[in-house]
Amino acid sequence: MSRGGSFPIDLGLDPEDLVSCVHCGLCLPHCPTYRITQEEIASPRGRLMLMAEVAESGRADPVFIDAIDACVGCRGCEAACPSGVPYGHMLETTRAALVESAGYQPWWRRIGYRILEHPRLLRASSRILALVQRTRLVPSRFALPPIPLRRTRLESSPRGTVWFFTGCVMDAWMGETLAAAKRVVESTGVEVRVSGDAAPCCGALHVHAGLEAEARDLAREVMAALDGDGPVLVPSAGCGAQLKEYGHLLGTSEARAFSARVLDVHEWLVGRDIPLRVGPQPAEPPPRGRPVVAVQDPCHLRHVQHAHQAVRTVLEPFFELAELDDAGLCCGAGGAYSAAHPSEAAEIRELKLAAIDRAGGDLVASANPGCMIHLRAGGAPALHPLELVDRAQRGLL
Numbered sequence: 091m092s093r094g095g096s097f098p099i100d101l102g103l104d105p106e107d108l109v110s111c112v113h114c115g116l117c118l119p120h121c122p123t124y125r126i127t128q129e130e131i132a133s134p135r136g137r138l139m140l141m142a143e144v145a146e147s148g149r150a151d152p153v154f155i156d157a158i159d160a161c162v163g164c165r166g167c168e169a170a171c172p173s174g175v176p177y178g179h180m181l182e183t184t185r186a187a188l189v190e191s192a193g194y195q196p197w198w199r200r201i202g203y204r205i206l207e208h209p210r211l212l213r214a215s216s217r218i219l220a221l222v223q224r225t226r227l228v229p230s231r232f233a234l235p236p237i238p239l240r241r242t243r244l245e246s247s248p249r250g251t252v253w254f255f256t257g258c259v260m261d262a263w264m265g266e267t268l269a270a271a272k273r274v275v276e277s278t279g280v281e282v283r284v285s286g287d288a289a290p291c292c293g294a295l296h297v298h299a300g301l302e303a304e305a306r307d308l309a310r311e312v313m314a315a316l317d318g319d320g321p322v323l324v325p326s327a328g329c330g331a332q333l334k335e336y337g338h339l340l341g342t343s344e345a346r347a348f349s350a351r352v353l354d355v356h357e358w359l360v361g362r363d364i365p366l367r368v369g370p371q372p373a374e375p376p377p378r379g380r381p382v383v384a385v386q387d388p389c390h391l392r393h394v395q396h397a398h399q400a401v402r403t404v405l406e407p408f409f410e411l412a413e414l415d416d417a418g419l420c421c422g423a424g425g426a427y428s429a430a431h432p433s434e435a436a437e438i439r440e441l442k443l444a445a446i447d448r449a450g451g452d453l454v455a456s457a458n459p460g461c462m463i464h465l466r467a468g469g470a471p472a473l474h475p476l477e478l479v480d481r482a483q484r485g486l487l
C-alpha cells in the first residue's frame with residue numbers, strides 16, 4: 091500500500107452495526123482522544139462515520155488509518171452509548187482489515203507482539219532491558235517501570251482447584267504484584283494452580299492491534315493450558331477482558347465454555363472470607379486510622395467486564411475509599427497506546443491525575459498493570475488493589 095494514496099479494502103463490518111450510530115454525541119465527553127483534541131475525527135462518532143464511508147466506498151486512505159490508529163480502544167464510548175453501538179468489536183474488525191489490506195502495524199510493533207507470545211523470550215528481553223535501564227540509557231518517554239533482573243517465581247499447587255493466570259508482561263515485570271495477589275487469594279483457604287509458562291500471552295494486545303490470527307492461536311494455547319472446569323482467576327483487567335472474549339474471538343462452544351470460567355480475581359473474592367490479618371505482624375504497627383485509597387477503574391474492568399464494583403467490595407474492609415469524579419475516563423495507558431502515542435497518552439493522563447488529586451487519598455488502587463505503570467510514571471502512588479490488601483493483612487499499612 092502506498093501511504094500517499096487510497097487503497098481497496100473490505101472492512102467486513104456488519105451493515106446493521108454501521109447504521110446503529112445516530113450521531114447523538116453522548117459518547118464524546120467519555121472519549122479521551124476527543125477530550126484532548128476537541129476534533130470530530132478523534133471522536134467515536136467521527137471514527138464511526140469514517141468506517142461507514144470506507145465500508146460504502148470500499149476504499150481507505152492514510153487519514154483513515156491514522157484516525158483508527160489514534161483510538162485508545164478504551165471502549166468508554168461503548169459504555170456511554172444509548173444506541174448500543176458495538177464500537178469495540180467494530181474497531182477490532184477494522185484494524186484486522188487494515189492489517190490484511192494495508193500492512194497496518196509497522197515491523198517494530200510486530201516484533202514487540204511476537205516477543206509477548208514467547209514467555210522465555212520475553213523474560214530474556216526483559217533482563218536485557220533491565221540491565222540497559224540501570225545504565226539510564228532507556229529514553230524517559232517510554233516511562234517503563236523498574237524491571238526486575240530476576241523473575242519472582244510463584245509456587246503452583248497441583249491440587250489447586252482454581253487457576254491463577256499470570257499473563258506475560260505482568261509475569262516478567264511485576265512478579266511481586268502477582269505474588270501479593272496470589273497470597274490474598276490463598277488467604278481465603280484455597281490452593282491455586284499458577285498458569286506460568288504453560289499459558290502464553292492472552293492475546294489482548296494482538297486483538298487491539300488487529301492481529302486476529304495471532305490472537306486466535308494464543309487463545310487456543312491458553313485454553314489448552316488451563317484445563318479442567320475450575321474457575322480461571324485473572325489479576326489483570328486487560329487480560330481478564332480478553333479471556334472473557336475468547337467465545338467471541340473463536341466462535342466455538344468450547345471457547346464460550348472457557349470464557350464462562352473466567353473471573354476477574356476481585357469478582358471471585360467477593361463473598362469469600364478474606365482475613366483482616368495474616369501472618370506475623372510488625373512489632374510496631376502503623377499509626378491507627380485506615381489509609382484513604384482513591385479507586386481508579388481500568389477501562390477493561392469497568393467498560394468491558396463491568397466488574398469494577400468488586401474491587402471496592404474487596405478493598406472496603408481495609409481502607410477508606412475515595413471516588414474519582416470523571417465517570418471512568420481512560421487514563422491513557424491503553425495497552426500499547428502509551429508506547430505508540432506517548433505524548434497523547436501523557437496528555438490524557440493529566441486529566442486522570444487531576445481527578446485523582448480532586449478525590450484525595452494516600453494511595454491509588456488500579457487493577458490493571460498497564461494503568462499502574464502509566465499512572466506511576468505520572469507520579470501517582472498506584473498499586474494493584476490486592477497488593478494493598480496484602481500489605482494491610484500483614485500489618486504494613
Ligand code: SF4
Pocket residue numbers: 120121122123124132133134137161162163164165166167168177420
Ligand atoms: S474507544 Fe475510547 S478513544 Fe476510542 S473512540 Fe471510544 S472512547 Fe474514544
Ligand code: SF4
Pocket residue numbers: 110111112113114115116117118134135138167170171172173174175
Ligand atoms: S456512538 Fe452512540 S453515543 Fe456516540 S454518537 Fe453514536 S449513537 Fe451517539
